[in-house]
Each structure stands twice: as C-alpha cells, then as structure tokens.
Amino acid sequence: MQQRSLTAISAACIASLALASAACLADTQVGAALPPAPDILYGDLFVAVQTAQIFSDQKTFVDSTPKENPTTIVQLYEAQKGQPGFSLLAFVNQYFTPPADQSITPPPNQSLREHIDWLWTGLTRTTTSAPDYSSLIPLPKPYVVPGGRFREGYYWDTYFTMLGLQESGHEDLVDNMLDNFAYMIDTFGHIPNGNRTYYLSRSQPPFYSYMVELAAQKEGNKVYQKYLPALRKEYAYWMQGASGTARGSATRNVVVLRDGTVLNRYWDELDTPRNESYIEDVQTAQQASGRPANEVYRDLRATAESGWDFSSRWFGDNQNLSTVRTTSIIPVDLNSLLFHLETTIVRGCTLNRDFACVARFVGYAARRAEGINRYLWNDKGYYGDYDWQLGKIRDNQTPAMLYPLMAAVAWPDRAWKTAQTVQSVLLKDGGLTTSTYNTTQQWDAPNGWAPLHWIA
Template sequence: MRGPLPCADRRPEPDVSPRRLEHALRTALVVLSLASAAACAPATHPPRASAPEPTQRPAPSETPDRAYPALFAAVQQAELFDDQKTFADARPRREPDQVQADFLARRDESGFDLAAFVHANFDVPAPVATTDVKVGRTLAAHIDGLWPHLTRTDPAPKPHDSRLALPHAYVVPGGRFREMYYWDSYFTMLGLVESGERERARDLLANFAALIDAYGHIPNGARTYYLSRSQPPYFSHMVELEARIDGDTVYRRYLPQLRREHAFWMQGAQALAPGGATRRVVRLADGSVLNRYWDDLDTPRPEAWLHDVRTAASAPDRPPTQVFRELRAGAESGWDYSSRWLGDRRTLGTIRTTELLPVDLNSLMHHLEATIALACAKDAQPDCAREFDQRAAQRAAAIEAHLWNAKGFYADYDWKHRTVSTQVTAAALYPLFAGIASPQRAKLTATTARTQLLQPGGLLTTTLRTGQQWDAPNAWAPLQWVAVEGLARYGEDALAKDIATNFLGEVQRVFDERHKLVEKYDATGRAHGGGGEYPLQDGFGWTNGVVRALLVRYPPNSTAHPKHPDGP
C-alpha cells in the first residue's frame, strides 16, 4: 500500500487531533450512507412544473462514493493512491453493490489486502501523458501538435464508469484531468480556433449544449460526481466565440440552452425576500439579485475525499457538513482554493464561499443575460430581448453599487455582513472583461492591477501567499486572458500588453527548461507554479489555448498595441 508522494507543490494537510479526524470521518460516512439510501428510495413528490426537467439524469447512487461508500471511504482513508482522484475515476468491473458486499464480507479476514482487492475489481485509470510528447520546437508549433494528444473520441462510457456520455470529441486538460471541464474549455477553444482546429471547438460547444439538455446545467466536469455543481458560466462566451466565426445562426441555435443555463443559476430567485438566499441566488436588502457559488451536496468531494475530511476536522467549531458544502462551493468557483473564500484569509477550515457574492461570477452572469437578449433579438423575440436587456442592466447596476471598493478596484461582496472585500485579486478585472465598468473605474482598476498584481511572469492571482494554488505567487492562464481582454477593451493597451508579454515570457522560460506547458505558473519568474491539493500538472488545456491566442495578438518582437474589437 503506497502513501502520497512527497511534493513541495502540495498544500500541507491541516494538523488535526485524532479525535477530531474520527468525528469528521464518522460524519462523512453517516451522510454518505443516508444519501445513498435516499438515492435508492422512490420520489415522494413530483418535480415542480416551473423547473425545466432534463431528459436524462444518472441516479446519485452512481457516483462512486455513494455506490460503494464503505469501500470508497476505506480506500481514500488508506491513501491507496497518490492522488485521491484516481479511485474516484476507477471503474468497477462488476455490479457496484456486489463489490461493496464482497468488501464488507472480507475486510475483517486475516491477511485481507485492500490494494489487491481494488486492483482485482477495478480498472484504474492512468494520467493523460504529455510530458514526453515532442511535437514542435516553438511554443505555437508545440501547441498545434499537442491538440490531438489531448483530444478524446471515446465511445459511450462502459457500465459503472463515472464518466458522462458526450456525443462529440472533446479536449481534456491533461495529467490527472482525464475528462472535459467546463470553464477550462472556453480558453481551450480560443487556442483551437487560432490553431485552425475549428471543428474541435464546435464539438466542445455542442457537447456543453448536450450536457445542458441532459442535466439542466453544465457540471463542473464530465463525471457523475461533478453533477451537483457547475463552474464559472462561460457557455455564453463559447456561443459568442462560435458566432464570430459562423454568424448569427449560432445565437438562435443555442438560445434554448442559454436560457436553461440562466434558469439553473437563478433557480429560486423569484420567491426570495430581501435579505434572503437560496442555492446560487441572493436578494440584497435593496432588492438587487446577485449570484453566489453553491453545491447541492454537503459531503466530501469524491476526488478529494480525505482532504475534505481533514479540513473539516481542523474546524472543530463548525459542523463537518457545513465545511464540506463550503469546500464544494469553492470548487464550483474554479478557484479551489483561494484566500478569497477564507474567513481568516489563511486557513482552509474557515472557508465561507457561500457568504460571498463574487465579482467574477456576477460579471459572467451579466454576459449571459446580455447574450440571451441578443439571441432573442436575432430570433425575433422582442419581449424576451427586452426582459434580458433589463436583467443585464439591473445586474450591472448592482455590481457597480455593491462590488466596488472605493480604494480603486472591484471586489467580492459579503452579503451577510453587507461589506465589500478589501482584498485585491485578479477577479477585479472581470467587470472590464464584461464591459460593465465606467471609464473612470476601469482606469482606477488598471492602476491597482499595475501596482499590486503585475509581476515579471504575469498577473498575480492574489497578493497573499497561503499555500493555496489560487493565491500568490501563481499566475493562471485564464486570468491573464480576462485581464488582457478587459484592459484592451478600455484602451489600457500598454498594461494589457505588459501582462500578456510577461506571462508569455514565463511560459517560454518553462518551455525552454522542460519542453512542456503546465497548469499554472509562478508570476515572480523565480520558481514554478505550485500549492493546492495535488502536484503541478502537465498538458495543459487552458494554458495552451490562452498562449496560442496571445501569440496571435502579440507576436514575438511585436511593438504594436492591437485594438480590442469591442468598446466599453
């Protein structure tokens, strides 16, 4: 039985007492057992007619932690694999209830070998290998040659696989990420288009539309255990990207899915009183409606089961289920994890994601509403167009009223304490990306970004070093793109170019050293990206996409400041 690999990139596990850990473990197992039993029980009431029902939906018991809870907990607690995600992705070779029963019958036998049992009963997946792929000497050529290695055209998943069926080919990020992911894929699509792989980009968009049709929303990733949450809603940006290539028919084609995506994020909003919250929606005291991140479950994430149990055990004053929910909501944010979500800005056990109205999420929701309005207009639905124009305008006004810090930057809003965050993060650039900011606020935000976030290797995620991967000193490709696009939109061309060229320089440095692209980078240029729950991953989908698109916008040795196609 192997323990986890020592790795300086990983966030150290919280130091907890055996008693607290045992309590958190027991809570996790009890909640899992109850959830598994409930999943098998018949429904006692029909779904509400007002909510659009998906055409198909796997039973929650098909998630691996619910299909064989005792075995799943034993394997994850024993750290049988270096990465907790490995067993979540393993496929049982026979009926899950038979595997569970066999385990329960044999686990107390003398000499029982858990590792041998798992390998006899499961197909264990390998990482997506790209480290040794040599497909081009230059960055652009390497990326162009890497897409086929990251593309999957798998047939329908075999029985009991946690993968979700997808109708078209898809692109995976790489490394431990063997499936299609939501917000990653928008940035991947940017690069596919510039590499001349437009058909692959179209396939990704069609896959996401199919997921909305099947489940009523886009899950975090294409696994059953991701169905309880989504990720930053970039579907409208994907539609916009495709419409720039294929014209207005794209808006009309995907209008039903755009509306269902919006309905998912806004579920329960109509019935909310001022000061109330439900799922992903909060209504403020002034009647403004804004969104937060959420997860429908309050159990440990299967792909990080033991991490979550240990985190819950490190917070003795909080119910473990509350910590699990907040961790899951943080995973929906895509920033898993960051000091943004932490009550003390340092300790993961203080996570409070659901108490915050994130500036990036609400900027993306504004774009979704504006895109629906545009699509309705192009589909000759004037009432719908007016409704969503109004929704977008109301959201923009709420962002300006509540998510602006007078010190000169956009930030998250604590809806329980009615205060705007004092923390500067790369998310501050999202209102510029969405075209919401006034010219004056855009200029102030640019000044803040230059003085507090810009580094030799790109834009910092935050200014705090916590060991979390969405904090300093890391620079992430999608945040560089958002900043560059947003700043260029407001005429801040010099800063946009500095961010882009600094980041490209750091990517080139690592490429020259290792001949690969990775998930995240060190913005200081003195080390490699790290932190979080797992080692630095190779591949890497969204880095490839953003770098390929930035190389087109800022060719090597170029001195030009290209104008953004859209104005503020």
C-alpha cells in the first residue's frame, strides 16, 4: 500500500481514529534528541522484516515501538537468526509492539456536518511525548491527523484540515498547528513531510504561508508578524544553495537555469528506499534497467515530497513508475507556492516596517513570476512543468496548472486559456480528473482529489 495524502475531512469519512491512549506515551519529550529513523536504528533487521513483508503494510513496522533497547534487539537478532527453527515473525512479535487499531464507530444517523464536527475529537492528537525509540516526533500542541494508517500529522494536508477546522469554529486548533509547524521549523530547519523520524529528510508542498494567511483572515495582521520569522526560515530552507549553484545545475531544492533564472524542484536529502515503502521502492529500482538504484530512490523520495505519489506527471514515459525523474522536473505548483511565500514575507516585513526585507523579497517574487511565465507556460494553452535536464516543457495536463491562478502569478490572458484547458480536458462527470493518463497510480486518471478541487 503506497503512501498518499488525504485531507482530514475526506480521510475521516473513510477511516477515523480514537485519541492516542496514555499507554502510548513515554520518555521522548518535545525538544529531546530524537532516535535515528528505523532503517538506521535496526539495520539488517529492518531490511529482513520489510523484505519478508512481515506486515502487509510496510508502514506498520516503522510505526511499531520496541520493547527493549534497539541495540539489544539487534544483538539478539544477530545471535538467533542462524539458529534452526528461527522465526522472524515470532521474533518481531516478541520484541515489538505494532501500532494499535484505534478505529472508532460514529453514532448512527448523523448529518454530514454532525459527522465532521464529531470527527475532530477522534482525529486530534496530543503527543508531547512518545515511546522510547519510537519514530513519532513529539509536538508541543494538539494537532489533527488524516486517519486510517496515517497516525501522524502531514504538512500540506494540514492546510485543508485548517479550512474545515475554521469552518467548524476550531480556531484554537488552527493556531496550535501553526505553532507546531513553527516549532518544527525552529527545530529541524523545515516542516517535514510528517512528524515521523523517517520523514525528516524532506518537506512537502509549502502551504505554510497559506495557513498563516488563513489565520490572519480571522485574527488580523498580527498573525503575519508572529510567524514572519518562521516564514523566512522556511524560505531559507527551500533556497539552500541558490547563491553558489552554477548555471545549468541544481543544488538540493534549487535549480539555476542556463540564463540564471532560479526556480525550485522537489528533492530529498536521502537516496535510499523509503522506510515506509521499502520493498516497493526496491522493486521499482530493480525495474529501472540501466539506472543506478540510488538515483531512482532519490526520485521516488522527491515524488513523496510533492504529495503526488505517484503520478504520470513525474514519469519519463508518462506510464511507468520505473521511469520516475522528479528531480529533473521544475514543478509549476511548487514554484507558485513559493511565489506566495515570497509575497507573504513581503506583507509581514511591510507590517514590521523592515523595508530592506520588503525590497529584497519583492525582487525575489518578481524574478520568480518572470521565471514561471517564461519556463512554466506551455504554448498549447496551460501552465505546466519544465524538464530542466532536457530543456523543454512537459506536456502533462494536470490540475497543477491551476496553482499560478491561485497564487495570482498567472498573466490574465494565460489564466483564461488555462481555465479553458481545464474545462475542455480535465473536467469530467463528477469533477476534475488528476491527469489524462490512466496508469493505475492514485494521482492519475480517473481519480480526483479533494485538495485539487478546492484549488480549482
């Protein structure tokens, strides 16, 4: 089962969770040093468990908690694995506690609004501490999880969760999650994919500026000033290496094109199989003939950062996951979100009367707007992604083309053309299809996704 992103409301409609029990809380506190991710913590044992598919979902083991010190468990495994009759399943059951089934049953005869309001409690977590050696990252304030197998908070999902919370009158939870993200930016330098140690090597679509804007609509301009330091730190994360990157090359999330235009891509610090999808990633790399495995792993991880995992949008041949080339692609959605981040920082700096900051970020936003409209416009009539390695616009038609309209970076005539393309190509009975390719991937036709409909 692949990882995917869901809004809290849509997830709640299919699988809800009860509050985490007090028994799951132990010694790792907010601000304490975190253990390594499970693949590092358990080494060969991790590989053995995931390869043997002890659990049907690869996420189960990395969300499990050890009953002993991991060093002791690994030593016991090394001592016992070669003995006659050794059972890996029995060993795992003896030394690990899998995540508990926390599903809940809603009361009968609820209206849709009653059901959603009722679910907020069931989907809210307070985890100021976590079990020893757990992959869960404690957070200082309560937060909402999507539900089902997603037992932690996710970055870009949270914006859409906040829309529902604000509609339901839970502005306190909106503020709590803004504070949690500011805490993670201060602690880790960025907002990770989710609050798990195995997500720390990447972020997700940077919606934090939209979250701040949402809160400010209810609470006033003080919100921009309060979170301005966090916004600037997040921007610094996405722009690491920009000043030292040669033209025609990339550093981390930054791509500098041959004419000096600076735009961004999705990227991950690591080039190994994902903890939560280990066997799937290994199998994909095996199918990618002629490509180094670590290159495939990096692209798979970068796709997870995009939230569109997986989609023909990132495939070299538009059909097969093994041709994934996400780090070679400059995405239109990411750069639109970063334009919004730049203009939000301008607003915060204006309120603080920091005019040097205003001038600097007005320049950043203007140059990004020029880059988006130069490189991310497809002459067939829509905004799209650009393959910087091949030096050409990609022809994939997806609802990502609507992000420049949402971020107000689209030229007016191009906005109209994009809207017409969406209507003629992507609009189907029931809503917008996520792409024009039916690849069996979840971010492809005929599937539709709630966040993309909201953006549209």
